[in-house]
Amino acid sequence: MPDLFETLNDERTFCEFVRKNFVDAPREISAVMACDHTLSEARIRYAFNEYQQNLATFSVLLHSANPDHYKRAGALLHALSNAKIVEAIKFESSPEDLAAGYTRVSNGDAEHILQYVEFYDVYYNQTLAFNLAYKCCAAYEVEPKRYNFDYLHNVSHYLLTQSNLSLDSCFMIFKSLMV
């Protein structure tokens, strides 16, 4: 199979890869609660440029000039998180409708779905960015560590609230998780 991170050095491949994953990933739970995503092509291209710049920042500090998968995943996470590629989302039922019972889902399911909707309504860009960057990192890891919702929530909150997100901190997210 073609090396994933090597292929992402091509702008067209990178943009197609990000676009496809940002569209396909949310479909995993669309049967429970459908959610439309409005993506910005300009922000996807911006993410590519940021990703390349991040790789160059790491490369100049390495004897190999060839960052490992933790650094590349960190570079990708940093770029995707800053780009905020998804401009808007629209759930089949809003949090208010779910809370009021104005929805097709049963009352029993509504409570759990509401918790998911409330989370994703805030952290959709961060979730999508971490999801993709983690998957890229895990593709190179012999025994990748799994994460739970608590970890995802903490990382998403960190990515959202940092006004000047550090590239090194994004690298450390994967280095400390996997090693």
Place this chain on the structure above:
Amino acid sequence: MDKEHNAQGAPQGERVARMYPSNQLKAQVRPIEETLSAFSVLKETFFSDK
């Protein structure tokens, strides 16, 4: 080894910076489709039988 340090105490110099020769991209071991998805984590957290 280069012993220069900046005002914050971090080592300086090209020789110090390039001190991880083994830090490089290794071979991909699995397709990305076979890796954990955040959406499966969300589904398991919020939509599994409780």
